[in-house]
Amino acid sequence: MKKIISQATIDRLPLYFRMLRLAEEEGLQIISSDELGRRLDITPEQIRKDLATFGQFGRKGIGYDVHELKDKIGNILGLQNNWRLAIVGVGHLGGALANYVNFASLGFSVAALFDINKKIIGSEVNGIKVNAASQMKRIIAAKKIDIGVITVPVEEAQGVADQLVAAGVKGIWNFAPTKITVPPSVPLVNEDLSIGLSALSYHMSQE
């Protein structure tokens, strides 16, 4: 039976994973929830509650085994799959994502870029060649792409999603500010950069 983990907990897991990876690199073998909390600016109670969701790891009064906990969280998030990404739409946002350093630290890699603009097809971004969108099906299969990232204008988003699904991607990460429809077998995450900004506005208005 699968446990249901809340979205808020899932959203904190990559922070835990990255911090534990750093701690491992520092040579730490054991870390307490107090120390994790101090480093992440999250209360130790919250951390213990999150980690208790998927089993007993910590030893009371001692702490968590850094390596074991990092691997466990990585496995829950599926990071051991080392998912390969294709970005469709190499404008400002697509270019920013192709250069975003944080993906590699979680095991993701950008393996293909696509665009319809002849001026940039054939150029390279962060060492990755921009391919014609018409080559999507062939290249996604050849490069074993798992995740399609949509950074095209709103009008093109559904069409690109359809092409990505037809090409066999296993998941879609959509940055176009519109609702797109994909088969239920293909998980979809919609990203909206203004949500964090709205949260900031909310907190500024509470002062």
Place this chain on the structure above:
Amino acid sequence: MKKIISQATIDRLPLYFRMLRLAEEEGLQIISSDELGRRLDITPEQIRKDLATFGQFGRKGIGYDVHELKDKIGNILGLQNNWRLAIVGVGHLGGALANYVNFASLGFSVAALFDINKKIIGSEVNGIKVNAASQMKRIIAAKKIDIGVITVPVEEAQGVADQLVAAGVKGIWNFAPTKITVPPSVPLVNEDLSIGLSALSYHMSQE
């Protein structure tokens, strides 16, 4: 007395706001939680629960007043402030944010750009001139900037945060993947683009 609203609810409010704005533009006066849910892919129960957090709006069997609900949510989020943003670091990500259309639909506007790279100082992105970072204090005061957006490399992030705070911004939105420290009077939201991607990985691993 202020009500405490959960982060998950706060994160959904901009979606409600934007959908209600569209509905208003369509000329709709009343909208049901069923219709809101259908448009947003959120259950009507969730919507009714979220909206009940800050008072009674809906009329049973009729629906919500589109205009009234939109204004109320905008006020809770502080969007009526029409916050003005300055982006520090006009690389790929800063350039993407300067061009991001979704901000305007929530009342935010990008009013200033800063960089230390002489090659881009003086150029324009989306019609906004890139200024030298050394001019931050003067220009932030002159342009009445409310929010500082940090899109510089990790090593420079804390220094830029200090400059923004000294220049008088009221909030900071940080994209640099590092922990920065600001006075408690200045709300800070840290953005990590790989959190959504990790959530996608999690869902793909549950298949």
